[in-house]
Amino acid sequence: MPLHGKNIIGGSLLGAGAETFRAVDPATRRPLEPDFHHATRAELDQAVELADRAFALRGSVEPAQTAALLERIADEIDALGDTLIERCGQETALPSGRLTGERARTTGQLRLFARVVTEGSWVDARIDRPLPDRTPVPKPDLRRMLIPIGPVLVFPASNFPLAFSVAGGDTASAFAAGCPVIVKARPQHAGTSELVGTAIQKAVAATGLPEGWFSLVHGPGRTTGLELVRHPAIRAVGFTGSVDGGRALFDAAAARPHPIPVYAEMGSINPVFLLPGALAARADEIAAGLHQSMTLGVGQFCTQPGLVIALDGEGLDRLLAALGRRVEETAPATMLMGAIAEGYQQGVRELEATSGVELVARSGQAPDPQKTQAAAAMYATDAKTFLAGEVLRREVFGPSTLVVRCGTEAQMLDVARSLGGQLTATIHAAEDELDEHGRLVSILVTKAGRLLFGGFPTGVEVCPAMNHGGPYPATTDAHFTSVGTAAILRFARPVCYQNFPESRLPAELRDENARGVWRRVDGVLTKEDVC
Numbered sequence: 001m002p003l004h005g006k007n008i009i010g011g012s013l014l015g016a017g018a019e020t021f022r023a024v025d026p027a028t029r030r031p032l033e034p035d036f037h038h039a040t041r042a043e044l045d046q047a048v049e050l051a052d053r054a055f056a057l058r059g060s061v062e063p064a065q066t067a068a069l070l071e072r073i074a075d076e077i078d079a080l081g082d083t084l085i086e087r088c089g090q091e092t093a094l095p096s097g098r099l100t101g102e103r104a105r106t107t108g109q110l111r112l113f114a115r116v117v118t119e120g121s122w123v124d125a126r127i128d129r130p131l132p133d134r135t136p137v138p139k140p141d142l143r144r145m146l147i148p149i150g151p152v153l154v155f156p157a158s159n160f161p162l163a164f165s166v167a168g169g170d171t172a173s174a175f176a177a178g179c180p181v182i183v184k185a186r187p188q189h190a191g192t193s194e195l196v197g198t199a200i201q202k203a204v205a206a207t208g209l210p211e212g213w214f215s216l217v218h219g220p221g222r223t224t225g226l227e228l229v230r231h232p233a234i235r236a237v238g239f240t241g242s243v244d245g246g247r248a249l250f251d252a253a254a255a256r257p258h259p260i261p262v263y264a265e266m267g268s269i270n271p272v273f274l275l276p277g278a279l280a281a282r283a284d285e286i287a288a289g290l291h292q293s294m295t296l297g298v299g300q301f302c303t304q305p306g307l308v309i310a311l312d313g314e315g316l317d318r319l320l321a322a323l324g325r326r327v328e329e330t331a332p333a334t335m336l337m338g339a340i341a342e343g344y345q346q347g348v349r350e351l352e353a354t355s356g357v358e359l360v361a362r363s364g365q366a367p368d369p370q371k372t373q374a375a376a377a378m379y380a381t382d383a384k385t386f387l388a389g390e391v392l393r394r395e396v397f398g399p400s401t402l403v404v405r406c407g408t409e410a411q412m413l414d415v416a417r418s419l420g421g422q423l424t425a426t427i428h429a430a431e432d433e434l435d436e437h438g439r440l441v442s443i444l445v446t447k448a449g450r451l452l453f454g455g456f457p458t459g460v461e462v463c464p465a466m467n468h469g470g471p472y473p474a475t476t477d478a479h480f481t482s483v484g485t486a487a488i489l490r491f492a493r494p495v496c497y498q499n500f501p502e503s504r505l506p507a508e509l510r511d512e513n514a515r516g517v518w519r520r521v522d523g524v525l526t527k528e529d530v531c
């Protein structure tokens with residue numbers, strides 16, 4: 001399937017702009033055909049105006065149509081077959097096995113949201129019946145539910161070119177909430193983005209939704225991205241990337257005359273705490289799991305364990321030796337793009353320049369910069385150095401980890417207290433040790449969006465109970481998750497109807513519960529009609 005390199009603006013393909021770029025194969029550093037056109041200001045306005053007009057028609061979009069859209073997008077992505085995997089592999093250097101799995105996660109996520117929309121209870125309908133005879137003041141009839149927020153702008157992640165990208169979790173959850181979506185494509189994944197964007201464009205047409213329900217535009221974040229964030233008709237933003245990028249967009253959104261939410265998932269170092277009982281029983285096993293988690297996907301996961309904290313002793317020595325051997329045996333591998341590889345090099349240089357930080361092990365082979373490669377590495381320091389060095393608490397995005405040796409439990413707790421917000425925090429402990437170290441759990445619960453007992457933080461299940469979020473700087477809003485069905489809540493807002501005639505209420509709030517959703521009637525969860 002030849003790529004056209006144009007912007008997808010509703011039902012049209014537009015490329016009036018003179019500025020073009022090409023995606024680059026990170027494994028060879030060669031540009032890939034074709035040229036892609038940056039969207040012009042007029043094209044951006046057209047995309048947002050179409051989305052705004054489409055949203056004005058939302059009353060005529062039934063949940064069944066939204067579910068059909070999500071299903072159809074999944075089918076269209078499946079129909080792209082190997083074309084998608086091949087192009088995505090060229091643009092990211094990710095192996096086809098990983099991409100095939102990520103495609104299944106993407107389509108599975110879309111189909112999961114279709115089921116959420118069909119079932120319908122996510123709107124959290126609440127009905128409080130009136131008490132006209134109440135004294136001294138009668139109680140009105142109050143009915144509340146969630147409604148879509150409006151056109152959503154999505155900035156895809158660099159590290160999940162399918163599952164957190166054009167048809168990824170942000171787009172799927174925004175569509176599921178009933179919002180039109182505009183995606184600012186990643187230049188590195190321009191071809192992959194076009195293929196998936198075309199699948200969505202076809203699905204929008206096939207399910208009879210207004211054309212403005214979806215657009216895909218190309219251009220730099222600092223111009224195109226910011227112009228879109230500032231456009232008055234954009235109502236919310238989904239983002240995954242760096243703290244600097246997320247914060248720039250968040251600040252721009254907050255400075256608008258009419259501020260809007262930016263749900264940015266950003267940096268996390270995902271601390272792993274190893275208590276002595278766990279190390280005594282399983283130091284080698286923990287080293288193997290930690291190595292796998294820290295080097296998976298060349299360490300390019302937001303849940304990569306970049307920090308390990310343990311009490312000094314024989315167990316920790318065994319872990320360091322076993323992990324060190326594995327790190328040395330790890331071959332350098334190609335990262336997603338030059339900027340990420342350079343960011344990783346800079347991060348490890350900063351670690352190495354910090355007095356009191358020791359390099360314990362590094363990949364035995366040197367990385368080839370012509371192939372955008374990174375070498376795995378493990379560093380160690382003591383708690384005092386860690387607590388003094390702000391730089392040691394920064395995310396180093398790639399296959400390295402820093403081990404902090406603590407002399408006492410009090411030091412371990414100080415290290416935990418010093419951490420910023422995290423997506424995850426992990427504790428390895430013998431079961432009875434957790435009682436002794438209850439304070440550690442109490443601290444970590446204030447820091448992280450997901451707490452793990454045993455295991456490793458990479459591998460984020462897409463399901464109703466998942467929370468992929470956390471206090472700043474892990475995200476800009478710790479109330480929400482960007483993975484799992486609860487992600488839909490980011491793109492909805494509550495509205496309450498007071499004393500409204502039955503005929504003017506949405507189906508979910510009428511006396512007869514024709515949609516069969518769970519509702520809270522006078523505080524009690526039920527599917528019964530209101531009588």
Ligand code: NAP
Pocket residue numbers: 155156157158159184185186187219220221222223225226240241242243244245246248249265266267268301302303339340343344395396397
């Ligand atoms: P990024 O640089 O933050 O880029 C993400 C998006 O934001 C891109 O679309 C980018 O535009 C845009 N952007 C960046 N800076 C901006 C600014 N000042 N104003 C407006 N828009 C801006 O993230 P990345 O390229 O994915 O990766 C870089 C670093 O992000 C990594 O090294 C890593 O530290 C971190 N990262 C974290 C996660 C996570 O989940 N925690 C995931 C991926 C990356 P362009 O399209 O023009 O680039």
